Amino acid sequence: MRQAERAIFDLRRGLPVLLGSEDGDTLVLPVEGLVSERIAEAVALAGACPVLVLSSHRLASLGMTVDGDCACLPLAEDVQAAQVIRFALARAEALAADPPPALRMPSVAESAALQLMRRAQLIPAALVFKVEATQGAAVEAVRLAGDVLKVDSAAALALCQDSAGQLTMVSDARVPLAGLGDAQFVLFREEDGIREHVAVLLGERNAWPEAVPLRVHSACLTGDLFGSERCDCGAQLRNSLSAIHALGGGIVLYLAQEGRGIGLANKLRAYRLQDQGLDTIDADEVIGFGKDERDYRVAHRMLDALGIQRVELLTNNPEKVRALCDAGIDVSSRRALFGQLNDNNQHYLRTKADRHGHMLEELLATPVKR
Ligand SMILES: Nc1nc2c(ncn2[C@@H]2O[C@H](COP(=O)(O)OP(=O)(O)OP(=O)(O)O)[C@@H](O)[C@H]2O)c(=O)[nH]1
Numbered sequence: 001m002r003q004a005e006r007a008i009f010d011l012r013r014g015l016p017v018l019l020g021s022e023d024g025d026t027l028v029l030p031v032e033g034l035v036s037e038r039i040a041e042a043v044a045l046a047g048a049c050p051v052l053v054l055s056s057h058r059l060a061s062l063g064m065t066v067d068g069d070c071a072c073l074p075l076a077e078d079v080q081a082a083q084v085i086r087f088a089l090a091r092a093e094a095l096a097a098d099p100p101p102a103l104r105m106p107s108v109a110e111s112a113a114l115q116l117m118r119r120a121q122l123i124p125a126a127l128v129f130k131v132e133a134t135q136g137a138a139v140e141a142v143r144l145a146g147d148v149l150k151v152d153s154a155a156a157l158a159l160c161q162d163s164a165g166q167l168t169m170v171s172d173a174r175v176p177l178a179g180l181g182d183a184q185f186v187l188f189r190e191e192d193g194i195r196e197h198v199a200v201l202l203g204e205r206n207a208w209p210e211a212v213p214l215r216v217h218s219a220c221l222t223g224d225l226f227g228s229e230r231c232d233c234g235a236q237l238r239n240s241l242s243a244i245h246a247l248g249g250g251i252v253l254y255l256a257q258e259g260r261g262i263g264l265a266n267k268l269r270a271y272r273l274q275d276q277g278l279d280t281i282d283a284d285e286v287i288g289f290g291k292d293e294r295d296y297r298v299a300h301r302m303l304d305a306l307g308i309q310r311v312e313l314l315t316n317n318p319e320k321v322r323a324l325c326d327a328g329i330d331v332s333s334r335r336a337l338f339g340q341l342n343d344n345n346q347h348y349l350r351t352k353a354d355r356h357g358h359m360l361e362e363l364l365a366t367p368v369k370r
């Protein structure tokens with residue numbers, strides 16, 4: 001396994017990672033799960049003050065605009081974890097009496113540190129410490145003892161930019177679905193081993209329409225499995241299966257892109273913010289994400305592996321159509337796919353229509369289920 005991929009596992013456990021670059025080494029700690037003792041240890045080891053790297057989205061939510069996708073806040077040597085977490089996650093109002101320090105632009109290692117947090121689906125914020133020359137030998141001793149992994153910053157950035165890498169088709173099986181007959185489930189694993197995606201093939205392949213009916217569905221544990229009324233994902237998933245069945249068969253790609261790509265932990269954080277009155281897009285921005293973090297190259301790779309060139313896409317999201325076309329898929333047409341409007345998801349669906357461009361006028365005109 002490459003070092004950058006191993007680093008993601010360490011970061012998810014709250015362990016520090018060393019990023020190497022031409023201008024020296026940088027020690028990196030995730031903000032998620034941060035405790036003050038770890039900051040003190042890192043200050044002592046690196047011989048440097050902490051610097052907080054935040055995404056441009058997070059900074060925008062604090063009213064700070066930057067060129068590029070992140071910027072840095074230099075912090076005091078004795079800063080406490082609770083303060084760092086507040087700078088990374090608190091709403092702007094909560095920081096009014098305690099504004100963050102002035103920004104500076106990031107180094108390559110600092111950008112890479114933030115990208116690794118995103119790839120690891122942690123809070124997108126990193127605490128970094130530029131290793132002082134005088135501490136080089138001490139840091140090298142810790143590395144040689146196996147206590148901290150060193151990764152080249154450029155390799156980390158490369159991993160994050162082509163996140164899916166090569167997909168491997170791992171296993172498949174027949175799964176009979178209630179009312180839909182036999183389906184074939186085919187599991188794909190990403191090169192770094194972190195995510196798995198499933199293609200569900202319905203009906204007889206030789207009977208499929210020439211433009212294969214296709215649903216590209218982003219995982220939603222709360223909606224798909226538990227029937228959450230905060231969104232319409234569960235109903236959309238089930239409606240897509242019935243629609244594809246009625247069209248003579250086709251494919252559902254069930255992608256591990258929980259929360260529009262931010263991961264379940266961050267989606268639950270966003271839900272708490274939505275309960276304080278923010279809409280779905282502003283809530284994601286407070287945590288540090290853009291309005292849609294998904295990358296559809298993985299869908300293209302799965303369709304390639306399945307030998308599919310031309311599709312009819314079931315979606316209300318014009319951006320998804322565009323992204324699949326850009327990824328090289330021939331999307332011959334789009335078919336609307338609605339879930340169910342209810343008291344709890346009304347505001348969410350309206351935001352999607354107003355701010356995300358989803359084509360939901362027809363659904364929003366239907367009676368609300370109470
Ligand atoms: N970040 C975040 N993600 C959400 C929220 N509600 C649902 N999701 C996620 O959004 C994804 C589904 O995205 P949608 O925008 O509903 O659907 P879409 O796939 O873009 O568009 P359609 O193809 O028309 O369904 C799933 O991964 C859900 O987990 C939310 O409030 N915040």
Ligand SMILES: [Zn+2]
Nearest residue numbers: 220223231233
């Ligand atoms: Zn959902």
